[in-house]
Amino acid sequence: MTVREAAQFISDLTTIVVLGCLYVVTLAVGALYYEMKEFVNYPTLLRSP
Numbered sequence: 001m002t003v004r005e006a007a008q009f010i011s012d013l014t015t016i017v018v019l020g021c022l023y024v025v026t027l028a029v030g031a032l033y034y035e036m037k038e039f040v041n042y043p044t045l046l047r048s049p
Contacts, residue, residue, distance in 0.1 A: 001009075
């Protein structure tokens, strides 16, 4: 493996890791937002039949 190939590989790996992290963070924020929304709507949920 040449230096150029290694650099390309590391670059690709970094991109994948960053995108993975962004994906996980987005999921976490989405889940948190959903939980908060559910929590806020909890009294209305209790009253609904």
